[in-house]
Amino acid sequence: MARIKQNKVVYTFSSTVWALKMEQCCREKMAAGRLIPIPKDISAGCGMAWTAGIEEKAALDKFIKENEIEVEGIYEMLL
Amino acid sequence: MIYLDSSATSFYRPPQVGEAVSRAINSIGNASRGVHEASLIGGRIVFETRQSLAELFHAEGPEQVAFTANATESLNMAIKGILNPGDRAVTTVMEHNSVLRPLYEMEKVGVSLQIIGTDASGRLDMASLEKAIGSGIKALFCTHASNLTGNVNDIRRIGRWCREKKVLFVVDASQTAGIFPIDMEKDCIDILCFTGHKGLMGPQGTGGICLGKGISIRPLVTGGSGIHTFDKEHPSCMPEALEAGTLNGHGIAGLKAAIEYILDTGIELIREKEQKLAKAFYEQVREIPGIRIYGDFSDENRVAIVSLNLGDEDSGEVSDWLSQNYNICTRAGGHCAPLMHKAFGTVEQGMVRFSFSGFNSMEDVSAAVNALKEF
Numbered sequence: 001m002a003r004i005k006q007n008k009v010v011y012t013f014s015s016t017v018w019a020l021k022m023e024q025c026c027r028e029k030m031a032a033g034r035l036i037p038i039p040k041d042i043s044a045g046c047g048m049a050w051t052a053g054i055e056e057k058a059a060l061d062k063f064i065k066e067n068e069i070e071v072e073g074i075y076e077m078l079l
Numbered sequence: 080m081i082y083l084d085s086s087a088t089s090f091y092r093p094p095q096v097g098e099a100v101s102r103a104i105n106s107i108g109n110a111s112r113g114v115h116e117a118s119l120i121g122g123r124i125v126f127e128t129r130q131s132l133a134e135l136f137h138a139e140g141p142e143q144v145a146f147t148a149n150a151t152e153s154l155n156m157a158i159k160g161i162l163n164p165g166d167r168a169v170t171t172v173m174e175h176n177s178v179l180r181p182l183y184e185m186e187k188v189g190v191s192l193q194i195i196g197t198d199a200s201g202r203l204d205m206a207s208l209e210k211a212i213g214s215g216i217k218a219l220f221c222t223h224a225s226n227l228t229g230n231v232n233d234i235r236r237i238g239r240w241c242r243e244k245k246v247l248f249v250v251d252a253s254q255t256a257g258i259f260p261i262d263m264e265k266d267c268i269d270i271l272c273f274t275g276h277k278g279l280m281g282p283q284g285t286g287g288i289c290l291g292k293g294i295s296i297r298p299l300v301t302g303g304s305g306i307h308t309f310d311k312e313h314p315s316c317m318p319e320a321l322e323a324g325t326l327n328g329h330g331i332a333g334l335k336a337a338i339e340y341i342l343d344t345g346i347e348l349i350r351e352k353e354q355k356l357a358k359a360f361y362e363q364v365r366e367i368p369g370i371r372i373y374g375d376f377s378d379e380n381r382v383a384i385v386s387l388n389l390g391d392e393d394s395g396e397v398s399d400w401l402s403q404n405y406n407i408c409t410r411a412g413g414h415c416a417p418l419m420h421k422a423f424g425t426v427e428q429g430m431v432r433f434s435f436s437g438f439n440s441m442e443d444v445s446a447a448v449n450a451l452k453e454f
Contacts, residue, residue: 015317015319016122016306017141021141046305
């Protein structure tokens with residue numbers, strides 16, 4: 001299958017605990033996205049990142065705040 | 080077989096613990112070492128176990144719970160991770176060697192150590208302890224309960240003294256985690272060390288350390304963390320700071336199932352059943368001529384331990400006789416609690432320790448009582 005790059009939002013975390021907390025909350029509340037290995041262009045963060053389509057950014061930013069998830073960085077990139 | 084050595088390790092466990100280990104051993108990858116499905120299954124199990132432990136101990140959050148192999152490793156981390164040459168520390172004669180030996184090591188590099196004694200029934204000398212917790216003291220290392228007598232310390236009262244005097248309060252919960260309520264916030268606990276295989280009924284090789292808000296300690300071991308690969312230093316964020324190398328994911332899966340059982344059942348119910356069995360045993364054996372029982376039984380709030388001696392008989396011989404003739408499992412000897420034995424004058428003789436689980440029965444109690452009467 002050919003890979004098609006799309007604009008994505010990527011959230012990084014200082015610890016895998018926060019990455020897994022993000023996944024747990026998103027699964028429970030049907031929020032968009034999934035865990036991915038941290039992209040090479042991001043040097044900070046733990047080994048996992050959360051990504052979703054760029055159109056989800058505003059909703060996810062709000063979701064992260066509401067669920068008190070500690071995010072280290074927020075990036076927009078073609079993935 | 081009648082197993083009465085639950086203070087050494089759980090033998091009777093809810094069946095779901097073994098089932099969870101078996102499932103995990105065939106289904107999980109290395110937690111936090113990737114995001115493929117197998118690794119994520121492991122990662123989720125580990126994360127959810129942290130959440131359960133944080134809930135059980137009222138810890139700040141799941142990130143404050145780090146896994147270790149046992150309480151000894153956790154206590155070594157705490158003791159060697161916060162003390163520096165020139166520091167002053169306080170501990171008690173009730174401690175296990177997992178506290179005492181690392182502290183004696185620290186004494187050799189310039190830490191000064193004060194050890195608080197007990198009364199004739201092995202109860203902590205609270206007046207001396209309160210006096211000792213003062214300015215200039217870095218930390219108090221204190222067990223929640225003696226593994227020899229079953230006497231329980233009032234950690235809430237002690238914790239408040241420590242917080243008031245800005246002394247770090249490090250608690251060894253080896254004998255109480257999963258059985259007695261522990262609230263890191265209300266008990267003012269800065270560092271909680273626990274094992275997974277005793278009261279928590281998880282597999283051997285599981286344990287952990289919970290850090291209070293704002294507490295950081297030097298790691299005992301550094302290395303692979305799955306994060307910040309190209310940094311020369313081990314990550315400082317919790318829990319990775321205290322977790323170098325692959326975790327015991329299979330064991331943690333079993334621990335998770337055990338904690339779920341405990342939270343569903345309720346620790347009060349588990350504790351009451353154990354205490355009832357221990358009390359029934361105590362009430363019957365105290366009538367045996369020449370018996371000596373150690374600990375404060377006027378206090379109902381006890382770990383389900385009854386340690387005793389029959390006259391001057393070698394505790395090892397009594398325990399071996401119970402094992403050989405009745406297939407009753409007890410623990411004899413020093414129980415890694417040298418200062419308590421010195422206090423009781425039982426260094427030579429040791430003690431025979433009977434420790435009960437909620438899965439024991441009154442029939443087990445009667446069998447042990449009758450066997451002792453036959454000796």
